[in-house]
Amino acid sequence: MLALRDLEASGRAAVIGGHAPSAARREAFAARWGAKVFAEQAALLAAPGLDLVLVLAPPGAHLPVAQECIAAGKHLIVEKPLELTVARGEALVALAEAAGVRCGVCLQHRFRPASLRLKEAMLAGALGQPLSASASIRWWRDDAYFAQPGRGSMARDGGGVLLTQAIHTLDLLLHLMGPVRDAAGFALTSPLRAIDTEDVVAAALRFENGAIGVLDATSVARPGFAERIEIAGTRSSAVLTAQRLELHGIDGGAPAVFGDDGAGGGGADPMAFDHGPHRALITEMLDAIENGRAPSCSARSALPVQRLIEAVLADAGRRG
Secondary structure, eight states: OHHHHHHHHTTSOOOOEEEOSSHHHHHHHHHHHOOEEESSHHHHHTSTTOOEEEEOSOGGGHHHHHHHHHHTTOEEEEESSSSSSHHHHHHHHHHHHHHTOOEEEEOGGGGSHHHHHHHHHHHTTTTOSEEEEEEEEEOBOOHHHHTSTTTTOHHHHSSSIIIIIIHHHHHHHHHHHOOEEEEEEEEEOOTTSSOSSOOEEEEEEEETTSOEEEEEEESBSTTOOOOEEEEEESSOEEEEETTEEEEEOTTOOOOEEEEOOOOBSOSSOTTOBOSHHHHHHHHHHHHHHHHTSOOTTBTGGGHHHHHHHHHHHHHHHHHO
16 A cells, blocks of 8 residues: 555655465565565554554454454554444444454545545535435446456455445445435346446435435446545535536636546556545544544444435335
8 A cells, every 4th residue: 555655755654564374465565665564464563563454354354453453453444445334333343342442444535635625615505405415336346356256246346336336436426415315226146247236326316415416326337537525505506527526616718627537446456545634533533542532434434325215226126
C-alpha cells in the first residue's frame, strides 16, 4: 500500500510485521516490506510495538481474525466489506465495542477531498433539503480480474458488484444522504464470466429524510467509467464524479468546481486510483487511537451500506 509507504516515510507509522496462512504470501510480504513475517497470527499480535492491525483477508475471514485481534487488545482497520453478512458484521462491531477496541473499515471514498467538500456543504445547508439522489457505478472488470481463484463467488466474496465494487460509492451516498428506509431492486448475473454473484443491479431507493433516488451498478460496462453521485435539493444540486465535485447554485450560473478528473479504479485496473484517501483514512484512525475516540469511518458506520445491499438483493430475489 502506497499509503503505508507515505506514513512510514513521514515517521507517522511503522510496519511491525505481517502474517498470512500462505507461505508464498508471507514471502511476498517480506520481500515487499523488508519486515518480519509470522507463521502464526498470535505471534504477530504479541510483537512489541504493535498497536494497529490491518485486516486484509477475504471477507469471510474478517470476523475470526478480528476476534483474535480484539482479544489481544489491538485496534484494527478491516478491509471492505466489514463481513460477508450484516449479522456477522454486527457481531464484529459488538465484540470491538465491548472490548473498547477502535475498529475502522476501509471505505476511503469518504476521505476524498471532493467528498469532504460536499459533506461540508450539505451540513452547512448549501443544498437545502435533499429531494433526489442517485448513484451510478458503471465499471468494467476483465477476464484477468476474475481469473483469481474464487473471485466473484459467493463462497469467497459473499456478493458481486454491490458488495465487492459498488460498496464504496454506496457507502459515500449514505454518508452524505443518511440511511435508506425502503429499497426495490433488480439484479442479474451476466453471461460474460463464470461467477455465481450479481454483476448488474438497478434499484429504487427512499431515504429516511424523505428523498428518493436510484442506484445503477454494474461491472460489465466496457471500458469502465467514473462513478457518479448526484444530489438535488431545494436550494442547489451537486454532481460528484469520482474526485471532481460540481456545486450548482439557484442562480443558474457556472458551477463551483472542486477537485479533478482523477481515476477512480472503474476500469480494468482496479488499483488505478489515488492513494491519498487511504492515507487520510489510516491517519484519522491513528489520531482516533491517540485521542481515545472512535474513528469517523468506524465499523458501526459501515453497517448501513451492508444493510442496504442485503435489502436490494433480497428484494431482487423475491422478484426473480
